Amino acid sequence: MADQGASPSELVLEACRRNNTSLLEEVIADLTAEAKKAGKEADEHVADTLNKTADGVGNGCLHVAATYGSYEILDHLLDQEGLEIDEVDRMEADTPLHKAVRYVNSLDKAEWESSGHPIVDILLDAGCDPRIRNKAKLKPVELADPRNTVLRSMLQKGEFAMNAGGDVVEEDDDDGPTGSASDSD
Structure with missing residues (x-):
């Protein structure tokens, strides 16, 4: 073998x-x-x-x-x-989203938007939970560099969306108020 x-x-x-x-x-x-x-x-x-x-x-x-x-x-x-998508590692109990924030923090400020933010954004879009706390009891937003207001805003919006759950109305729905109430047509 x-x-x-x-x-x-x-x-x-x-x-x-x-x-x-x-x-x-x-x-x-x-x-x-x-x-x-x-x-x-x-x-x-x-x-x-x-x-x-x-x-x-x-x-x-x-x-x-x-x-x-x-x-x-x-x-x-x-x-x-x-x-x-929300597995935790053994050392720090970090999720992939925690690791992504740490990656952004490691970049030069000039690279945040082009190289770092897309990494966080793709994980948030996939449904990674920004509310999960690691071993140090920190959420990803609490790891973010305080100067990186765009990253902090992305994570806060992701957290709000998770907290709102089913309360968020999707704009993609073409049925409108008179559409079918069932999943089948």
């Missing part, structure tokens, strides 16, 4: 570190083929592998991608059905 090279999990983590989408796509394709060959549901097998993938200190694939600012990898991973 030791002669076979890196495991799928190791390859996923490497793709996350290097923002290597072709490597991630190759691993997902291999996992899909492996599932079909074994008669398993491909999406479930891929999600299970991704959800069990972690480095030595308990950072999952989303944690690693957020830590390294790997936007394209995050975009691919967040498209995977069944991926756990």
Whole structure:
């Protein structure tokens, strides 16, 4: 077994570190083929592998991608059905959103908007919960550099949306007030 090279999990983590989408796509394709060959549901097998993938200190694939600012990898991973988006790491009990805020904080101020904010934004758009507190009892907004008012605003809006839950009216609904009240037409 030791002669076979890196495991799928190791390859996923490497793709996350290097923002290597072709490597991630190759691993997902291999996992899909492996599932079909074994008669398993491909999406479930891929999600299970991704959800069990972690480095030595308990950072999952989303944690690693957020830590390294790997936007394209995050975009691919967040498209995977069944991926756990609010997992916590073992060291700090950080979510991927905590890691993304730490990544933004590590950038020069000139890079915040172009390189950092999109990482946080894609995680918020995917439904990551900005209300989760880490081991130090801090939410992602409380980790944000106080000078980064745009980041703080993004996280506060995400928190408000989560708190509002079903109370938020989506503008995309074309049915209007006279539309069907059921899910079926």
